[in-house]
Amino acid sequence: MDSLTWLNRVHAVAMVLLIGSALGLAYVAVCAGRADHEGRPKRWLCVLGGFVLLASLAVLPFTGWWLVHLNGWPLSQTWILGSSVLYAVALCGVSGWYLWRPQRAGTKRVLAMGLLGCCVAMAVLTVMRPV
Numbered sequence: 001m002d003s004l005t006w007l008n009r010v011h012a013v014a015m016v017l018l019i020g021s022a023l024g025l026a027y028v029a030v031c032a033g034r035a036d037h038e039g040r041p042k043r044w045l046c047v048l049g050g051f052v053l054l055a056s057l058a059v060l061p062f063t064g065w066w067l068v069h070l071n072g073w074p075l076s077q078t079w080i081l082g083s084s085v086l087y088a089v090a091l092c093g094v095s096g097w098y099l100w101r102p103q104r105a106g107t108k109r110v111l112a113m114g115l116l117g118c119c120v121a122m123a124v125l126t127v128m129r130p131v
Contacts, residue, residue: 004070011063015123018056022090022112022119024049029112050094057091064126083125090118 028046068080075081093115 004067007063007067007070011060011067014056014059014063015126017052018060018090019116019119019123021049021053021056022116025053026109026112026116029108053094057087057094061087077129079125079129083122086118086122086125090115090122093118 025046028049064083068075073080093111
């Protein structure tokens, strides 16, 4: 298998895992704030979602830079800069989720929806690139 094809697949799997774990954490945040929900969400589910989220956030910049390098795209393209900014915002959202530990469920929901929005926008910029 060609290294570009392999790298493209690894990058795509990391992006799918990123969006899936952000969606799962958003679901947990929304369900935790509902009155009919029976208690707190499962702790292992939050830990697993966070681990997958952090693992995919760790892999994406390396595979993305490598793909840009192998394809010969300039780093000054708008979609590359935009996805890099959204990556930084998503990383700040994850650190806010786990380090800041807001006490109110509404704040967790806002963080979760912002994180999910950043991840989806990053995926759209990456897939719908004008190259």
